[in-house]
Amino acid sequence: xxxxxxxxxxxxxxxxxxxxxxxxxxxxxxxxxxxxxxxxxxxxxxxxxxxxxxxxxxxxxxxxxxxxxxxx
Ligand SMILES: [Zn+2]
Numbered sequence: 001x002x003x004x005x006x007x008x009x010x011x012x013x014x015x016x017x018x019x020x021x022x023x024x025x026x027x028x029x030x031x032x033x034x035x036x037x038x039x040x041x042x043x044x045x046x047x048x049x050x051x052x053x054x055x056x057x058x059x060x061x062x063x064x065x066x067x068x069x070x071x072x
Contacts, residue, residue: 032059033045041060047062048062
């Protein structure tokens, strides 16, 4: 009985670790669009500043468009 419980727990931990890995690899959406090698906003095609890219890896919009999308 203890074996079955241990196995179930191990499987759950494994699945959770996999899900976390997946979430970490793909933070939010498909990421920016690259124009001439520059990461650009998917909405307005303006370059996304490097500070924002560093702060929000995989972000796909510039701050203005992100705020508009999240806006009230
Ligand atoms: Zn934008």
